[in-house]
Amino acid sequence: MNKLISIIMTLVLGVVTLVTVPAYAEEKVVRIGFPGATTSRPQSGLGWGYVQAKHLFDEEFKKDGWTIDYNYIAAAGPGVNEGLANNSLDFGFHGDLPVLAARSNGLKIKALGAVRGGTSHLLVPTNSHIKTIKDLKGKRVGVSVGTWTHALLLKVLQDNGMTIKDLKVINTSGTAFETSLATGDIEAGFGSLSLIRRGVAREIWSTVGKHVRYQNTNTFVVREEFLRKHPDIVKRLVKVFVKGFYQASLNKNETLKFNTRTGTALADLIEENAGQSIKYLTSPKLDGQVTKQYKDSLALFKENGLIRRNFDPEAELYDRSYLDAALKELKLENHWPDYDSNGNPIKK
Amino acid sequence: MERLGTLEVKHLQKRYRTRNDDLTVLDDINLTVQPGEFISIIGSSGCGKTTFLRLVVGLEKGYEGEILLDGQKLNGPSLKRGVVFQDHRLLPWFSIEKNVGLGLKHPKSAESRKTIQEHLELVGLKGFEKHYPHQLSGGMSQRAAIARALVNRPEILLLDEPLGALDALTRMYMHQELERIWKQEGITMIMITHDVDEAIVLSDKIVVMSSRPGTIKKIIPVPLARPRDRASYDFVKIKEEVLEEFQLHTDYPFTYTI
Amino acid sequence: MKIHVFFSRLLGLLIPLFLVASWHYLSVHEVVPTTLLPLPSVLFDTWWDMQKSGELLLNMKMSLLRVGGGFLVGASVGFLLGTVMGVWKPVELYLYPVFNFFRQVPVVAWIPFLLIWLGIGEWFKIVFISCGAIIPMALKTFEGIRGVPTSYLEVVRAFEYGKFRMFRTVILPSALPSILTGLRISLSEAWMLVIGAELVAAGEGIGNVMIIARRLFQTDVVLVGVVVIAVTGFIMDKLLDLLETRFLGWRRIQNVQ
Known part of the structure; x- marks a missing residue:
């Protein structure tokens, strides 16, 4: 013992x-x-x-x-x-x-x-029907949990009278975000301009030109x-x-x-x-x-x-x-x- | 109506072919067993007696010569032939009742239940229906195995050293039981044994086999009245005759003496 | 005798108690920063908060549903696979090498491939969990059937049993202990894999709670997750243990004797 x-x-x-x-x-x-x-x-x-x-x-x-x-x-x-x-x-x-x-x-x-x-840019697949933030209701949204874009999403939702509970949040980031957007596993999420440039995604909202609090x-x-x-x-x-x-x-x-x-x-x-x-x-x-x-x-x-x-x-x-x-x-x-x-x- | 259960074996030969060897296990076996007869097959280890039994049961396939039951050539196992193995082989996950009913087509029907009950009574296991194999002694298990083999009312019951694993006293008790069951059912029984006394106590005929290859050396009739007295002069005489075949004498008995 | 058994059971608690005590000591004196190792008492509070808010139950339900689905599919397929390989020798000759080949692949190694095929949705999780549950179930079923004593089979062969009746009366009951072991391993595998799947990507589930907590730097929640997973796994195993006692009563008594 x-x-x-x-x-x-x-x-x-x-x-x-x-x-x-x-x-x-x-x-x-x-x-x-x-x-x-x-x-x-x-x-x-x-x-x-x-x-x-x-x-x-x-x-x-x-x-x-x-x-x-x-x-x-x-x-x-x-x-x-x-x-x-x-x-x-x-x-x-x-x-x-x-x-x-x-x-x-x-x-x-x-x-x-x-x-x-x-x-950052709020992106949806190029062929998506989502046009505004309000359209995100009930949708699968990719979020890099714990990062500033997660916070940004909260702010943007708050502006539109919504909360994160109105979405189906899926924790994803980086290349996983990109592929998931392509396969349709997620229907929206914050990402970089490069995805738009490559024709993968279309933006429905962006921080560019907005109030500094979004940056x-x-x-x-x-x-x-x-x-x-x-x-x-x-x-x-x-x-x-x-x-x-x-x-x-x-x-x-x-x-x-x-x-x-x-x-x-x-x-x-x-x-x-x-x-x-x-x-x-x-x-x-x-x-x-x-x-x-x-x-x-x-x-x-x-x-x-x-x-x-x-x-x-x-x-x-x-x-x-x-x-x-x-x-x-x-x-x-x-x-x-x-x-x-x-x-x-x-x-x- | 003629009683069924005549077993005829003609020029039976069994060979095992291995890659570089051709092993003859049984050679030129000729034997006729009449309905209701009790036959013992005795022989030293490796004489092919178990192979013979398995051929008759149908668990072993491929042989030359003929094995006929009531004139019909055997083809695989059949409910007409019951078998009792040396180890009782009761299925441990079933109760005694279920084990005994294994051979029945519809074990849950009222008729089957009655049959099972009758056979449990026959082997003296009334009241143990709901018990499990592990709750039974060796002798009781073997009796259950006999009941299971008899439940289909086969024409022949084949017993492969059924009492070999039991102690001497239980064995002698089982001799009485086996004889009683045999008489009561009037069934043909073929038993393999090592035990000369057992063979003489129970059999009408003793088939002595020699080994490599297994052949029938001699068939010794036992014309003694039943129940047989192991100490009688005639009994000992027959015993000597059997032992003679193995070049053994009663001076060096290998069986139990009491 | 009984008292002795009771105390020897308590011995198993000694080390956990010692570990919790050392853990408490290490955290209280900040030998290890509480950001890395929160106090046991904090863990308890966190667990209670998660319990009260319903967060834990909701996510637990999701994880258990996935385990249930994946396990059901995986164990069934595994059982069938093990059975056909065990019962029909030709099937074994065809399938076993393939099966053995796939067995060498750790289930997590399938993740990238499955993600390409199925994405990160529920299908991915169910298929992933099933993949893991199939292997032990198939293997144990196969082994169980292979291990059925010939002596029992001969008994019923002498009674002219067909394949199906032979399977029901002898093969299945005889292989049952091994099959139940397979079921147990399968379930614990499924439970491990659901966490793995949820760590990859999920909206809900206990693994997801942990990954989110990690990203929000809530070490205590991560650890609560670990404890909850352990306790759940333990309970599931105990439930199967009860099932085993129920179905294999004959075997236990036999072993004691």
């Missing part, structure tokens, strides 16, 4: 060690996770595309032996959360639903800055533990991030061109970002636009049972100190205005 107990203890200790050891592994690597469900490249955020294409992080950290490890997570935002939870990622970059769900369920992360302007507002988050251990690294990282966003904000066409390196055609980028100033799109600030959208989202998610615990993002999520310090150091405090919930600059 004693032997048995000691065997069990050894097993338990083994598991504990396995779970906790990665946290203590001292490697000079910063691991950043991107939701990469469809293209295995960052899908939105012009500043990010620019920073990556220019290898700005790598340049900054090369000199003292730190490397940047970019991870494209097929499971999208929820997958990034898992990476942060099991210590295989230090930084994440994801939309309102994954960030808020994670924090609501106790994942210890802080949001350092914003990455705005993600777009994907990502936040750039860090694991609290990493923040505690390497505040200097976080500080430098945020500085590079701000520097890159600043450069991206200077010339829209140039920035769009750089973003084609992330895999999207220039024409698509132009269409998706039409009617929005490059300054707005590249602003990293956690301003009124972000906080209002997140606050509304929290309420909406609670109402739909996607999160169970409400919390105050100001107290638990946002940490603006690094961004403010970087802006100050780079003398960019006045480069970006604060935007209000409608995406309009607030005059000082």
